[in-house]
């Protein structure tokens with residue numbers, strides 16, 4: 001459930017962009033009470049005189065942040081809305097999507113609530129978008145004039161750099177022209193937001209937007225990432241893991257990419273399989289039962305990875321033991337099927353043994369992938385638009 005509050009609206013005059021309510025500033029907040037007054041003061045000083053604005057806070061706080069916002073909003077010359085969520089669906093990303101849906105202006109600017117993103121840049125982001133006729137303007141720490149001064153410690157800098165490099169390498173085309181896909185500070189035209197295809201996971205909403213609903217033209221403006229004004233960071237190792245899952249989800253959104261992911265995960269299954277075989281035979285087991293048992297280790301390994309990386313959001317249709325059973329059945333059927341298939345290729349179609357084996361491997365692999373999709377993780381009907 002969300003509660004909504006809108007502060008009284010004094011008259012605001014525009015200078016750069018004529019129509020009223022030209023920008024909605026969406027600020028996700030989680031326990032940021034110590035930063036709210038400063039943030040609203042900075043917005044008041046730098047934005048409304050140049051650009052009419054409204055501010056929408058999407059709040060998942062467990063402290064008194066909403067009350068602090070209501071109080072501070074009384075001094076603001078623009079409308080301030082708080083959407084407080086009792087259930088923080090989708091975390092930070094979900095909050096931003098909710099804020100974008102509630103926005104009423106032509107431009108939506110997303111920024112953090114801890115003053116790390118300078119509000120003085122908001123008019124420039126919008127003006128740049130208008131000038132370049134762009135759909136998305138990213139405030140970047142990684143172009144000339146920008147810096148990540150406020151990123152606490154060399155560890156955070158290294159992690160951020162590695163994450164940016166990995167992300168750019170995985171989506172070279174989609175992220176072309178975006179030097180800072182991990183930025184949480186950007187302006188997007190409301191007409192370019194396709195909120196219904198977004199399935200954000202954790203922090204990286206810009207990445208989600210750029211990959212799933214890439215706006216027409218993208219441009220960037222440099223900015224200096226400031227120090228947090230007050231309060232605590234919410235980033236954590238768990239957030240890092242969520243980011244990796246988000247990357248895998250985005251990269252495997254198409255069936256072909258998912259099949260490649262399925263194959264790569266399958267290949268890693270050799271490790272537990274061979275290790276198991278080694279241990280069992282060293283313990284004195286005959287190699288045939290050892291093969292069968294060790295193979296089940298590989299199957300279990302693959303099942304775990306596939307569940308958590310590839311089909312994470314498609315697990316609701318069956319209980320876990322049902323999915324595990326079906327998956328194991330398909331994996332073992334693959335083994336049983338391969339030999340007769342090779343025999344068929346060799347004797348019936350006169351194919352050489354090596355080619356027949358390769359063909360059988362590919363055939364059973366494709367069958368197993370299709371079978372896993374259809375029989376274990378039958379897609380929900382409303383997903384068809386995004387895959």
Ligand SMILES: Nc1nc2c(ncn2[C@@H]2O[C@H](COP(=O)(O)OP(=O)(O)OP(=O)(O)O)[C@@H](O)[C@H]2O)c(=O)[nH]1
Nearest residue numbers: 028029030058060091092095112113114233234235
């Ligand atoms: N609504 C909502 N906001 C969140 C949530 N998690 C974080 N935020 C907000 O998202 C913004 C960014 O979070 P931060 O903790 O500052 O993350 P960060 O900037 O990567 O970390 P620091 O550099 O240490 O500040 C802040 O305004 C947070 O209050 C959440 O689950 N829900």
Ligand SMILES: [Mg+2]
Nearest residue numbers: 112114116228
């Ligand atoms: Mg921050």
